[in-house]
Each structure stands twice: as C-alpha cells, then as structure tokens.
Amino acid sequence: MSACLALARREFGSYLRQPAGWIIIALYLLLAGIVFCAGVLVPGRPATLREFFALSGWLLLPVAPAISMRLVAEELRSGTIEQLLTAPLSAWALVMGKYLGAMLFLGAMLLPTLVFPAVLWAHASPAPAPGPVVAGYLCLVLLGASYVALGLLASCCTSNATLAFMTTLFVILALLFAPAAAELAPESLRPLIARLSPAPRILDFARGIIDTANVAFFAIVSCVLVVASVAVMEVRRWR
Amino acid sequence: MILLDDVHKTFGSVHAVRGVTFEVPPGQIVGLLGPNGAGKTTTIRMSVGYFMPDRGRVVIDGHDTRESPEAARSRIGYMPEATPLYPEMRVADYLDFRGRLFAMDRSSRREATARVMDRCDLTQVAHRRIGVLSKGFRQRVGLAAALLHDPPVLVLDEPTNGLDPAQIREVRGLVKELAAKRTMLISSHILSEVERLCDRLIVVSGGRVRGDGTPERLAAAASQEREYVLEARFDTDESARGFEAAVASLSGVASCSSSEPLDGAWRRFRVSARADGADLRESLAAAARARDIPVRELHALTPSLERAFHALADAGEEANP
CATH class of the missing domain: 3.40.50.300 (P-loop containing nucleotide triphosphate hydrolases)
Structure with missing residues (x-):
C-alpha cells in the first residue's frame, strides 16, 4: 500500500513539475470557461450549470487522454519501468499507484471550476439548487475516471505516448458517437450499442439525476479497464 | 545468494x-x-x-x-x-x-x-x-x-x-x-x-x-597454444634465419617467426608451442647459448582474458549461428 501511495504521489508531483501538466490544466479551464461564459452566463436564463455538465463528455475528450498517455508508456520508453518492475511492488500496486496519481491530477484540474457554481450562488437569483451541481460534479469525476482508466490501458500497451493518446481519443469519440451509430446498426444490436455510450448517462447527471445504474456503469467500466491494465503489466513480466 | x-x-x-x-x-x-x-x-x-x-x-x-x-x-x-x-x-x-x-x-x-x-x-x-x-x-x-x-x-x-x-x-x-x-x-x-x-x-x-x-x-x-617472445642480436641476416630454422625444428615448437631488426641488430622472435607442450623457455635459451647468440629478453606470454573471451564467444556463436 505504501508503495502504491508513493507511486501516486510521484505521479501527481510529476504532472506539476512539468509544463505539460500545467498546459493540460490551462486547456481544460479555457474550454470550460468558454462553455461557462457562452452557455451558462446568459442573461434572462435560469441559473443552472446543466449546459456545462452536459458538455463534460466533450470537455474531457482532449484532456483525459493527455493526462493518461504518459502514465506507463513513458516509463516503457525511457526504461524507468525497469526500476519499478524490479522493486517489491505488485502489478496491482503499480497500476493503482499510477491511476490514483492521474485521478489526483484530474481532481486538481477540476477544482478551479468550483468557481462557476460559486459565481452563480453569489450573483444569480434564484440561486441554482445544489443537487444538480453535486450530480454534475459526480458525473465529471466518474466520467474522468473512466476516460483515464481507458487511457491507462492504452498506455500500458505501448511505449509510444502519442499512440496511447490517439487510441484513447478515438475510442472515446467512438463511444460518444455510439448512439448515432446505433441508428445504422441492425435492430437487435441498437440497444446494446446505445448502452455502451456514456452520452445519455451524462445527460441524466446534467439534469441532476443520480441513477445508480449510471454510477455503476462508470464504476464498472473503470474497474474493468484498471483490471485489464494490471493484466497487461503482469503479461509483460511473463511474456 | x-x-x-x-x-x-x-x-x-x-x-x-x-x-x-x-x-x-x-x-x-x-x-x-x-x-x-x-x-x-x-x-x-x-x-x-x-x-x-x-x-x-x-x-x-x-x-x-x-x-x-x-x-x-x-x-x-x-x-x-x-x-x-x-x-x-x-x-x-x-x-x-x-x-x-x-x-x-x-x-x-x-x-x-x-x-x-x-x-x-x-x-x-x-x-x-x-x-x-x-x-x-x-x-x-x-x-x-x-x-x-x-x-x-x-x-x-x-x-x-x-x-x-x-x-x-x-x-x-x-x-x-x-x-x-x-x-x-x-x-x-x-x-x-x-x-x-x-x-x-x-x-x-x-x-x-x-x-x-x-x-x-x-x-x-582458453589459450591452447602458449607463446614465447625472445629478443636476440644477430650480426647477419643469415645467422638470424639459421636461428629461426633451428628454433622451428625444436621439439614442442609449432611455429617461429622473426621481426625486422628492431634497434641495431636486435630482432624479436615469436614462438608458438604445440598444445600440451612443455615449457620451451629452457630449450630456447639453450638454442641461443649453443650458437653464442646474445639474448636480452625471453618470456612466456600470459594468456589474456580477451583471447579467452573471444574463443568462448566464438564457440557460442558457432554452436548457435
């Protein structure tokens, strides 16, 4: 456990010690700020962050793969993975440490956006209900966790961080477009394809609905992807 | 361990x-x-x-x-x-x-x-x-x-x-x-x-x-053949060639080669012994003494690790080309 936390701590610190980490934060806050100003701060409309949360799937699209792409791929490229795999830590501790570090960074990136509800609560009348805001942030965390887990798996599979980024990006895009693509699929497959997409679940959260099925969906997807990453790292040792 | x-x-x-x-x-x-x-x-x-x-x-x-x-x-x-x-x-x-x-x-x-x-x-x-x-x-x-x-x-x-x-x-x-x-x-x-x-x-x-x-x-x-270096002085090329032939005919000698004159009339001979042969230093010294040839150096070459490494590595490559 201590090794896992050490790795998470190093990973989190590594984002902040490098310009790439600050560029990711700046990019996300820029996109989020544009959405907030153009979609939320509209005179005469009710004070709600629904627009901001509804677009969270797209806002995280370029950012989450950038957070996750270097997690393992960079270690494989530079050879530092040798230092980790010869230390007394399991594949679980290694992958969880990396994942936890990335999630801490994601949290740090989302933290400044709390200024959006704070602005609405301070200046809008009537002030937005806290329930949908909580649901929206839960969505951001769960969705971010799934995206990062997907990126972690891609990063475990290659020593090329750019390839890991592109793979994650395209898979997320495919999932976001899955409801539209389902229309083209055979009738029997349509419900299955539609269920794989996070898009309708994000809209539920944005409306303030915390559906346990949606929470479970994101939690299960994240868990499965993390387990798959552990398996990939274990296979690396044995192959 | x-x-x-x-x-x-x-x-x-x-x-x-x-x-x-x-x-x-x-x-x-x-x-x-x-x-x-x-x-x-x-x-x-x-x-x-x-x-x-x-x-x-x-x-x-x-x-x-x-x-x-x-x-x-x-x-x-x-x-x-x-x-x-x-x-x-x-x-x-x-x-x-x-x-x-x-x-x-x-x-x-x-x-x-x-x-x-x-x-x-x-x-x-x-x-x-x-x-x-x-x-x-x-x-x-x-x-x-x-x-x-x-x-x-x-x-x-x-x-x-x-x-x-x-x-x-x-x-x-x-x-x-x-x-x-x-x-x-x-x-x-x-x-x-x-x-x-x-x-x-x-x-x-x-x-x-x-x-x-x-x-x-x-x-x-790894060194199957021992080698010796001998430096001796010769007044003429003929006497050097004669000594080279005499050394080559010694028992236990696989080959003998001489260099061009080093300084003055001194020449260096490189003598290879046959595998499992006895130490040749004594017989080389005796051959020089018999011809009244002045010798300033005679030593056996120490087998080198580099030679051993190459011999062992080559053996491995031959076995698994």
Whole structure:
C-alpha cells in the first residue's frame, strides 16, 4: 500500500513539475470557461450549470487522454519501468499507484471550476439548487475516471505516448458517437450499442439525476479497464 | 545468494537463454560477460525479477522469484544499464521515493538517503534535478538508489559506463568495499574492468554459459597454444634465419617467426608451442647459448582474458549461428 501511495504521489508531483501538466490544466479551464461564459452566463436564463455538465463528455475528450498517455508508456520508453518492475511492488500496486496519481491530477484540474457554481450562488437569483451541481460534479469525476482508466490501458500497451493518446481519443469519440451509430446498426444490436455510450448517462447527471445504474456503469467500466491494465503489466513480466 | 537453475527464456521465435545455470555465493563478485545478443541482459533481467523465466528457477537470497516475487525483489539492489531515472525529480526526492517503494519508514529513509548520498558523493547535488546532472552523477544516483535499502544482493549492469577514469576508480573501490558482505553480479563489456573487479567470471554466448571460473583460469583454459617472445642480436641476416630454422625444428615448437631488426641488430622472435607442450623457455635459451647468440629478453606470454573471451564467444556463436 505504501508503495502504491508513493507511486501516486510521484505521479501527481510529476504532472506539476512539468509544463505539460500545467498546459493540460490551462486547456481544460479555457474550454470550460468558454462553455461557462457562452452557455451558462446568459442573461434572462435560469441559473443552472446543466449546459456545462452536459458538455463534460466533450470537455474531457482532449484532456483525459493527455493526462493518461504518459502514465506507463513513458516509463516503457525511457526504461524507468525497469526500476519499478524490479522493486517489491505488485502489478496491482503499480497500476493503482499510477491511476490514483492521474485521478489526483484530474481532481486538481477540476477544482478551479468550483468557481462557476460559486459565481452563480453569489450573483444569480434564484440561486441554482445544489443537487444538480453535486450530480454534475459526480458525473465529471466518474466520467474522468473512466476516460483515464481507458487511457491507462492504452498506455500500458505501448511505449509510444502519442499512440496511447490517439487510441484513447478515438475510442472515446467512438463511444460518444455510439448512439448515432446505433441508428445504422441492425435492430437487435441498437440497444446494446446505445448502452455502451456514456452520452445519455451524462445527460441524466446534467439534469441532476443520480441513477445508480449510471454510477455503476462508470464504476464498472473503470474497474474493468484498471483490471485489464494490471493484466497487461503482469503479461509483460511473463511474456 | 543468487541461484539460476536451468533457466530458459524465449521471445517469439528467439530462444534468448538456453538452460543457464550458475550460483553466486555471498561475498563473491561475479562478472557476467558476453557479446551483444548473447543473452546477458535477459539473464540479468531474470536474475532481478524483471522477467520471469519460461523454465527453470531463479532464487534470490532463499526466495524463489516465481513463488515469492516481492520478497525476492526486496533483497536486490539493481542498477540497470544506462541508469534510467526521472529527470524532473530532485536527487534527494528520488532517493526518498525509492525508499518508499521499498516500504522503508520515514526515519530509515532519511538515514539511508544521507548514508548513500555521502557514500556516492552526491551531497552537493542533493537538491538538483536529475535531468541537469552529468552522466557521471546520474550513474552515481543509480548506484545510490540500488544501495538505499542495504540489499544483500547487488546486480549492476555496466556500472562504470560513461564515467571518467577518476570516477571509474571510485566506483571500483566502492564495489570492492560493498562486496565484503554482499552477493554481487556485474555485467560489463569492459574486459579489463571485470578482470580487476571480479573474483569469478561467467561467459555467456548463444544463450548458454560457455565459461565459468576465475579470470586466470578462464584465460589459461582458453589459450591452447602458449607463446614465447625472445629478443636476440644477430650480426647477419643469415645467422638470424639459421636461428629461426633451428628454433622451428625444436621439439614442442609449432611455429617461429622473426621481426625486422628492431634497434641495431636486435630482432624479436615469436614462438608458438604445440598444445600440451612443455615449457620451451629452457630449450630456447639453450638454442641461443649453443650458437653464442646474445639474448636480452625471453618470456612466456600470459594468456589474456580477451583471447579467452573471444574463443568462448566464438564457440557460442558457432554452436548457435
């Protein structure tokens, strides 16, 4: 456990010690700020962050793969993975440490956006209900966790961080477009394809609905992807 | 103690390691030698638990890397080739991170970090980023990280790679000092380095162990022909040619060749003895004395490790082309 936390701590610190980490934060806050100003701060409309949360799937699209792409791929490229795999830590501790570090960074990136509800609560009348805001942030965390887990798996599979980024990006895009693509699929497959997409679940959260099925969906997807990453790292040792 | 017992490793269609077996007892420094692609790095990586062998077993200080991998790895200090490190981290932070990976508590980490920084002469760069350090300093950071948890087994892959002569001398001294109570496996391409540093050498080629013994024993075993050098003075070319023919006809001599005059009338003869032949120095001296030829030098050439290494490596390549 201590090794896992050490790795998470190093990973989190590594984002902040490098310009790439600050560029990711700046990019996300820029996109989020544009959405907030153009979609939320509209005179005469009710004070709600629904627009901001509804677009969270797209806002995280370029950012989450950038957070996750270097997690393992960079270690494989530079050879530092040798230092980790010869230390007394399991594949679980290694992958969880990396994942936890990335999630801490994601949290740090989302933290400044709390200024959006704070602005609405301070200046809008009537002030937005806290329930949908909580649901929206839960969505951001769960969705971010799934995206990062997907990126972690891609990063475990290659020593090329750019390839890991592109793979994650395209898979997320495919999932976001899955409801539209389902229309083209055979009738029997349509419900299955539609269920794989996070898009309708994000809209539920944005409306303030915390559906346990949606929470479970994101939690299960994240868990499965993390387990798959552990398996990939274990296979690396044995192959 | 490091034990590799009939270890095999295959990557796709390449059988990189084919039944390597050796044991390194405590207090011994063993050098692992071999040409590129010999299976040396794969053997080292299996020894430190980076790879698992397809077949056979690796035991580190009593712990099988397959049955108790974490316990085995906790007993190893490993410095990989090229010393991969995190360039954005500061030296002291990196060592602290390594201590955390090895589950050391705060006070042990602090004490161990100070100890290894002092030992590897890193104190003056403790708060500098690794990325801005010279190659020599980075090498020392890698060595300090390997020593941090005071492991009973130390595996160093090219430990003096990229160091200047003074640093090489320092590392050599440090390795000798550390070997007193540790098991050490060192991989190096520099023959003179391992010859000076190691008590025992293992030559790997074609994925197999081709030679195992002290540097002297390996060199002697590999040189089938002994060679002698004799320098003598001749007044005429005819007398030199006559002496050359007389030496070539001596019992036990395989061949004799002479050089052009060196300085004045002195010439150097290189005499090769037949395999398993007796020492020729006495009969060479007698041949010169019989012709009243002044001799200023006569010695047997010491079998070289380089020759032994090439002979063993070539044998491996012939066996596995």
